[in-house]
Amino acid sequence: MIYDSYVKLCIQQEEDTDGCSEIVNLGSAKTELYKKDDYQQYIINMVHIPHLIVGAGPVGLILGHYFKRFNIPFQIFEKQSFLSAHPSAHYLNMRTMEILDELNIQLPLENIQHFSNYVYLRRIGEQPLNSTRQLIDYKQYSYTSYAHLPQSLFVQHVQEGIRDKIQLNKEIKKIEFKDKIIKVNDDITCDYLYGCDGLNGFVRDYLKIKLIGNRDLQRFLNIHFTSKQLVNRLEQYNSMLSFIYNSDITAVIIKHRIEDGTFAIQIPLDLLTGKTDIQEVQHLKQDHVLIKNLINKTLRNQVNDIEIKSVGFWRMGAVYAEQYYKNNCVLVGDACHGMPPAGGFGMNTGIQDAQNLAYKVKEQKDLLYYQQERQQIAQDNIETALKFYKKSLDIAKSFTFDINKLKIYQSFYEKHSRFFILGWCETRGISYRIGSNLQENISE
Template sequence: MKILIAGAGPVGLCCAHLLGHAGIESVLIEKQVKLGTHPSAHYIHSRSMEILRDIGISQQIYENMPNKENWRKFIYCKNILGEVYRSHDHFSTAAYQLNNKLSDMHTAHFPQHKLLSLLANSLPETASLSLGKEFSELSQGASGVKVKTADGEEFEGDYLIACDGASSKVRNFLGIRLEGTGILQHFLNIHFISKELGSLAKNNPAMIYFVYNPENVCVMVMHNADEGEFIMQYPFYPEHQHLSNFTDADYKEIISSVAGSSINDVEIKSIKPWRLASRLANEFSKDRVFLAGDSAHQMTPAGGFGLNSGIKDAHCLCWRFQYPELLKFYSQERHQFLEEILKTSLGYYYKAVNIAKNFRLDLDNMKIFQDFTSYLPFGNEWIFNQGMKWGQKAMFNDANARYYLSDDKNLIDNVHPKEDLELAYTSGYFENGGELAPNVEILYENKKIPLRALPAVLMKKNKKPVFIKLEGKNPLPTIPYETFTMPSHSSTSYLIRPDGHLYSSK
């Protein structure tokens, strides 16, 4: 069996690893001539870290990420080195304590380009990677799928997984719709290096600084203080602004304003426009093609749900190719799960909007002004840019924001045990169950291992996915698949499928 994978981002690379564990050959087709170097995502949830442990790179992530003391907080401030309106320590919350109870794997702060490097450098022998191959078209038959790339090369396989991002050409070719919001907001993602700023920020470290002042409003992500690696998410209005309007000197001036001090060693690495939306594909598969990651869902960034949902897509899907009759449940299971995640993610976006409103920076007013200037016969770009500057300075007021941010319920959370570890597939292959196997240790071959790690251990050993029966007092349903049986750690009987979700007899 051979699976084609369109897109060698983190989700596509995870698919190649997981397919290899199941004894399945894969071919990754990536349109870029080299792997991405822009740190689009960075926050990895506990369940994703469990999956990356199964893949074999979790320890490298923990060893190479920043000290946890440097990213345990979100800070709402006038600027990074100046007045703090509110500091929110995510590692001192009840949600953090529950998360640690539900999983033995800590969350991680590790930029996407470094994750890509780890995944690519450890690809299994079953996987091959073809760079500079942009998807053009596909055809499907009763026994396989054929993909043609823009340069005319053809690839054949039994199935195709589309991991080719938010503007997925595979999804568009198949005519699968995205449903949800329109574009909520535009940003520039500015990736830069400044060891000077990193050194200064270590005096008051945070994973994310939400900066509100009369000159600039933005989000600053500190990837690594020691390396001076940052991403600045800066509001952008493409109807009135163009990338060509900004110079490196402009970016450096903005960074100094956001920092609260003149920063002299800024090195701009890359800049990417980003359209923020909340959308879900109306179906995740069509015949022999399956969507995973951003090709299937687009989320607001708060909470890091985009990357983590993509990793879980891969984990839910890849073992099923050895049991093709179970592929039909993939779309059903992931769709119901992701509907809830999109609600949570969108809720965090509106929390951010409401925080800005309490600084008297109302996005609706900005959009009204934007629409108004669009109808001006000339000079609308200059009028818009000057109007935005003057309006922000005139309207900015932080008196009410201080009080608003003092209430925890108005803040953006960063630890999500319910969404990450407690949500279950309420329908699909297991009609009566679907939650994750419990976070307990079991004895396997005279070694203690987490129960949720056992499916991957058995898959690597057998080169195929295996169902697990933990036999307690009550009988379990009979299934027509190879199973590994052992005594339950409690009186309850469990049937665990290869991705760690279970049916319980209780």
């Protein structure tokens, strides 16, 4: 089914006394007048989608849920033939959990106690050099708790309820503008187009909207794998993140899911290969023997059930879009900002973008207000994530692992752990901060 759920428009031309051709509305399209010499041959079938969302990731899906809730007609186009299979983001802060509750979205969450620590090790199985615990008394701030769920599972569950609005294998290749109508791929028109297609997506690039900031802070090899044996090995730590520092490898292991043993490991590309050009190391994606050896350098060959699911590269930046709104096209989520993962702001900021935007669309507000509010939030979150990231580099750059540096970092983290968990909070266009003491003390 490609167009079954759309309103098909048979565009007819009727010459009037002014020498114009009237585009006759046979569905949800608006009646428009065009000069006859401009559209003499404009006799084709067109599909009109009032609100077109590009990208079926977490942000596009949440925006879709709000549009459904507000009875705003929409469709979601996803260029891939499947929704996200890589775990990618995994941290849901309390404001995001409030949004999910508002939308009545239920997720298969595992006990957060199993993900309550960050541990620092030379290798898995050894005594931790140190650890930090991130659980706090969150009840004084919100009726929700923060949660942990890999993005691949998140999108599979969030698509429920709007599955009939998602069209896979639908790639946007061209956008044109005419009399407040957006024309897409020569066969579709829409009133508003929402770019939820990520930092490397088509929409922002086609609109020639610049990114402000550093696009290329660091590059990583990102490995998605499963191992039930590793779940057992890590049970003693109750860790979400395990930072590995030894003479063989520097890496972070992310425990995504206990039930099926889903993990990801991120390895800085420059420390691994001495190279930063991703094109020069593409062969790594196919060399699963080498990849397993890399993982085992963190484990001392303590597991033998590793199954590689996917291997990719990730470029970390700290950027935001110069504009969020242009010609009735709106950028949302990673399409308009990218930030280091420290603090878990990325996906949460995007989901909160979607909520802010949806209320403004519902209330027919000027969408420049969305840009003003959310762009400032992105800038502040990027600044904070960068400070956390730079603190972590103090440890990562020291292969001998200076324990004194670790204690400094632990003290810093414990002071500001509220900010990691609560994140930025935003509702109905009014932004506020929880844990405001962070900016006063973060440089310590």
